Amino acid sequence: MSILEAEGITKHFGGLTALSGIGFHVDQGEILGLIGPNGAGKTTLFGLISAALPPDRGVIRFKGEVITGLKPHQVCRRGVARTFQSVKVFPNMSVLANVMVGSFFGRPNTVSAAAAEGESVELLEFVGLSAFAAIPARDLTLANQKMLEVARALATAPELLLLDELMAGLNPTEIGLAMDLVTRIRDRGITVFMIEHVMKAIMCVCERIMVLHHGEKIAEGTPKEIAASKTVVEVYLGESAYA
Numbered sequence: 001m002s003i004l005e006a007e008g009i010t011k012h013f014g015g016l017t018a019l020s021g022i023g024f025h026v027d028q029g030e031i032l033g034l035i036g037p038n039g040a041g042k043t044t045l046f047g048l049i050s051a052a053l054p055p056d057r058g059v060i061r062f063k064g065e066v067i068t069g070l071k072p073h074q075v076c077r078r079g080v081a082r083t084f085q086s087v088k089v090f091p092n093m094s095v096l097a098n099v100m101v102g103s104f105f106g107r108p109n110t111v112s113a114a115a116a117e118g119e120s121v122e123l124l125e126f127v128g129l130s131a132f133a134a135i136p137a138r139d140l141t142l143a144n145q146k147m148l149e150v151a152r153a154l155a156t157a158p159e160l161l162l163l164d165e166l167m168a169g170l171n172p173t174e175i176g177l178a179m180d181l182v183t184r185i186r187d188r189g190i191t192v193f194m195i196e197h198v199m200k201a202i203m204c205v206c207e208r209i210m211v212l213h214h215g216e217k218i219a220e221g222t223p224k225e226i227a228a229s230k231t232v233v234e235v236y237l238g239e240s241a242y243a
């Protein structure tokens with residue numbers, strides 16, 4: 001069963017076509033990868049799903065209901081959360097308070113301060129940041145700021161989580177931890193749609209992968225099918241994918 005479906009999604013920035021008639025679905029409970037060269041339109045697509053940007057054409061449905069035309073906070077309260085390619089934490093607030101923002105503002109129902117704090121403490125534990133709860137978010141490393149964004153997104157109690165290059169800039173140990181985290185998020189019953197350039201992560205963690213190039217969907221399939229696709233190898237992966 002699909003949790004998210006999109007048809008005919010088109011987005012122009014002036015004369016540039018960032019997305020051209022994209023159609024796809026995300027199955028409930030899966031980890032779907034989104035790959036493609038720089039400028040392919042991946043982040044733009046997440047912007048459209050999360051309502052940060054309006055599409056020029058096309059429709060997006062979440063759990064069978066049209067979400068195109070809603071405001072970003074309305075999409076979040078329906079159950080779609082995201083992280084950002086360039087991290088956006090609240091730098092002067094504590095790590096714990098950053099997560100509590102998600103509980104307070106991202107849910108359809110009001111959450112008490114005590115409940116928000118309790119859940120945020122648990123989420124910091126889940127992403128491995130318990131030791132840093134009281135420090136300002138600006139003092140975290142890049143990798144930990146990314147983990148904080150994940151915790152804040154999870155605090156909105158999403159059913160679908162969009163991760164935009166969670167692993168970019170992380171070292172191999174941190175990438176391993178992030179791959180494990182993505183799997184544990186899905187094991188909590190949350191569907192994951194992730195943009196990533198770290199191929200090891202995409203190939204190991206995702207059940208399905210979609211490939212964008214110049215705003216068009218050029219392939220979709222299992223990691224094995226994508227690695228074997230001549231088109232994908234030509235435009236993105238390169239011959240090393242066969243190695």
Ligand SMILES: Nc1ncnc2c1ncn2[C@@H]1O[C@H](COP(=O)(O)OP(=O)(O)OP(=O)(O)O)[C@@H](O)[C@H]1O
Pocket residue numbers: 013016018036037038039040041042043044045085
């Ligand atoms: N707000 C904007 N205004 C104008 N052009 C934009 C805007 N956002 C994106 N673009 C352009 O749209 C195209 C798609 O950009 P997008 O950020 O979606 O690519 P991407 O696939 O996420 O790339 P990357 O892998 O580098 O993050 C690019 O040519 C980009 O320059």
Ligand SMILES: [Mg+2]
Pocket residue numbers: 042043044085
């Ligand atoms: Mg991007």
